[in-house]
Amino acid sequence: MKLQYTLWPLLLLALLGNAQADGKKVLEKVEKTAKAPVADSLSKDELREMIRELIQEEIANVQPVNTAPAQPLTPVSAAKAGELMAHTCAGCHGTNGTLANEAFMPLAGMPEQEFVQTMLDFRDDQRQSTLMGTVANGLSETQIREMASYFAQVPMEVSP
Amino acid sequence: MNLSRRNFLGLLGATALAGAFPLRSAFAGAQAHVVIIGGGVGGATTAKYLRMFDPNLKVTVIEKNPVYIRPYGSSEVVTGHISMDELNVSYEALKSRYGVNVIIDEVTGFDPDKRSVKLKGGRGVRYDKLVVSPGIELLYDKLAGYSQAIAESKVPSGWIPGAQTALLAEQLKAMPQGGTFLMVAPPNPYRCPPGPYERPALVAEWLQKHNPTAKVIITDPKDKFVTDQTMMLGWNRLYDFTIPKPFLEGIPASVEVKQYSQPGILEWIPAKDGGTPVSLDVANKTLKTEGGDIKADVINIVPAMRAGKIAKAMGLTDDKGWCPNNRKTFESTLHPHVHVIGDACHADAMPKSGFSANTQAKSLARALVELLAERDAPVPVWENTCYALAGSDYGLYVADVFELDEAANKINRVGKFNRYLRLDATPAQIRMGAVYQQAWLKSFTEDCFA
Numbered sequence: 001m002k003l004q005y006t007l008w009p010l011l012l013l014a015l016l017g018n019a020q021a022d023g024k025k026v027l028e029k030v031e032k033t034a035k036a037p038v039a040d041s042l043s044k045d046e047l048r049e050m051i052r053e054l055i056q057e058e059i060a061n062v063q064p065v066n067t068a069p070a071q072p073l074t075p076v077s078a079a080k081a082g083e084l085m086a087h088t089c090a091g092c093h094g095t096n097g098t099l100a101n102e103a104f105m106p107l108a109g110m111p112e113q114e115f116v117q118t119m120l121d122f123r124d125d126q127r128q129s130t131l132m133g134t135v136a137n138g139l140s141e142t143q144i145r146e147m148a149s150y151f152a153q154v155p156m157e158v159s160p
Numbered sequence: 161m162n163l164s165r166r167n168f169l170g171l172l173g174a175t176a177l178a179g180a181f182p183l184r185s186a187f188a189g190a191q192a193h194v195v196i197i198g199g200g201v202g203g204a205t206t207a208k209y210l211r212m213f214d215p216n217l218k219v220t221v222i223e224k225n226p227v228y229i230r231p232y233g234s235s236e237v238v239t240g241h242i243s244m245d246e247l248n249v250s251y252e253a254l255k256s257r258y259g260v261n262v263i264i265d266e267v268t269g270f271d272p273d274k275r276s277v278k279l280k281g282g283r284g285v286r287y288d289k290l291v292v293s294p295g296i297e298l299l300y301d302k303l304a305g306y307s308q309a310i311a312e313s314k315v316p317s318g319w320i321p322g323a324q325t326a327l328l329a330e331q332l333k334a335m336p337q338g339g340t341f342l343m344v345a346p347p348n349p350y351r352c353p354p355g356p357y358e359r360p361a362l363v364a365e366w367l368q369k370h371n372p373t374a375k376v377i378i379t380d381p382k383d384k385f386v387t388d389q390t391m392m393l394g395w396n397r398l399y400d401f402t403i404p405k406p407f408l409e410g411i412p413a414s415v416e417v418k419q420y421s422q423p424g425i426l427e428w429i430p431a432k433d434g435g436t437p438v439s440l441d442v443a444n445k446t447l448k449t450e451g452g453d454i455k456a457d458v459i460n461i462v463p464a465m466r467a468g469k470i471a472k473a474m475g476l477t478d479d480k481g482w483c484p485n486n487r488k489t490f491e492s493t494l495h496p497h498v499h500v501i502g503d504a505c506h507a508d509a510m511p512k513s514g515f516s517a518n519t520q521a522k523s524l525a526r527a528l529v530e531l532l533a534e535r536d537a538p539v540p541v542w543e544n545t546c547y548a549l550a551g552s553d554y555g556l557y558v559a560d561v562f563e564l565d566e567a568a569n570k571i572n573r574v575g576k577f578n579r580y581l582r583l584d585a586t587p588a589q590i591r592m593g594a595v596y597q598q599a600w601l602k603s604f605t606e607d608c609f610a
Binding site: 037040042043044047048051083084085087088089090091092093094095099101102103106128130133134135136137139141 | 208246343369515518519521524526538540541542543545552553556557559560561573574575577578579580581585586587588589591592593594595596598599600602603604607
């Protein structure tokens with residue numbers, strides 16, 4: 001557990017996903033992240049294990065919502081703002097952001113403010129990342145807010 | 161391919177057609193039918209997202225192989241990191257979870273006026289919208305002395321995974337101590353931009369352990385490639401590779417670049433140094449390049465390529481061999497109601513990658529739902545990430561967001577920020593890149609097929 005904090009700066013969206021988090025907590029986390037050292041001494045397997053633990057911990061804090069996997073999350077109507085954009089995240093973060101695996105944080109059900117703050121920090125280089133900084137740089141703040149709003153209303157349903 | 165266009169429907173009775181599929185298309189006014197040719201990343205993702213967006217749609221995928229063999233990550237088979245079986249992806253989830261009809265058959269006829277395709281098995285299938293996602297065809301014959309038969313027996317390509325991938329893996333294992341592995345990189349444009357450089361890097365890593373006096377040569381008809389600088393920095397650290405001068409530019413002073421007096425295990429010969437391949441002498445295992453002959457024990461050639469065969473047979477390709485389209489909806493400019501996505505289509509700044517095909521599929525699925533409901537297709541947005549490895553623990557990438565210039569019918573990259581792994585990335589960031597690359601292979605497959 002003590003190693004976890006050294007990892008904060010590297011985790012793409014590992015800080016996110018806690019549906020109970022309020023604005024203050026978000027800002028505290030962001031603060032902590034910016035000051036954390038980098039875990040250069042860790043091996044790839046150790047890094048993976050740490051991320052896995054972190055993700056599991058975050059997921060444990062979220063109340064699962066019961067939805068059938070085949071249930072369409074998008075109604076048969078015109079696309080919502082942010083929806084198309086949000087689907088571009090799915091190649092890594094899972095369809096509708098609902099995948100939780102060993103490395104990628106699920107985005108479904110994430111509070112809007114957490115999503116927005118984290119993406120803006122990635123974009124503005126306030127937080128280290130591997131490639132999220134690059135992706136966030138291609139997005140406008142409006143797009144980020146629309147995506148946040150889309151993911152916030154997707155039920156958190158995680159397939160292990 | 162013998163495609164009898166236009167007339168084949170005349171040979172079939174209306175009853176035969178109705179037997180193949182209940183015609184509840186827009187013509188009948190009930191359930192619209194989207195037919196997808198090709199069950200790769202583009203086709204499967206389109207099918208899944210169409211059914212997610214609108215469960216009232218009837219969606220049919222026509223694919224000739226009962227199991228998909230994923231190309232992304234398939235170089236890991238060459239070095240034995242994974243087995244061939246681990247490349248297999250099933251269509252079961254598409255069928256059972258999303259209610260997609262998957263027909264294992266080949267398209268042998270196309271009637272764009274009647275909006276029908278004919279299958280080898282004899283059935284006719286009518287569509288309201290047709291999606292063609294055929295991937296690539298490898299043009300083995302473009303290199304003198306090379307052919308598909310040679311690729312299948314002696315000098316594999318393995319750029320479309322299958323028996324050739326397995327053959328290449330066997331050849332590498334059987335390579336004599338101190339032997340040479342030659343990778344012949346393709347000309348632009350090609351599928352999987354970092355791929356022809358990742359594979360020899362993984363081979364070099366494997367050789368360090370199993371055949372340390374062997375060497376890897378990459379010969380290239382180009383002078384640069386996507387991720388070149390970050391990949392070369394990895395080679396420099398892992399394989400005693402001396403970075404050519406032009407690629408040192410922009411590397412911050414804080415980043416150590418090693419100098420080597422001896423050539424390392426991996427060498428790259430760009431076009432300007434004679435790297436362009438000229439011909440293959442199979443009997444002598446020698447590749448003639450503009451810079452001279454290279455004799456090797458194992459030769460891996462990634463030939464030039466164009467859109468998958470079916471696209472040409474259906475009259476969807478231009479003189480460059482790729483499919484011209486309206487970039488907003490990917491509708492072919494040659495046949496209305498036919499949409500082409502993935503490696504086969506023209507997509508400007510978007511690379512020919514699985515990730516591109518996946519995001520194109522989603523914007524297409526949304527566009528089709530809107531068009532069939534007689535609404536405007538929304539402004540599309542796309543992303544691409546190509547993860548690549550310089551070694552098992554050394555991950556890098558190129559990542560982009562793309563937008564449409566509708567007036568110019570052109571897809572552009574958004575912004576001018578750094579698209580690559582930072583040159584001053586920390587060791588932990590680099591190892592994390594490898595963790596994400598491995599995780600992505602799974603999450604991506606799930607987003608497309610499950």
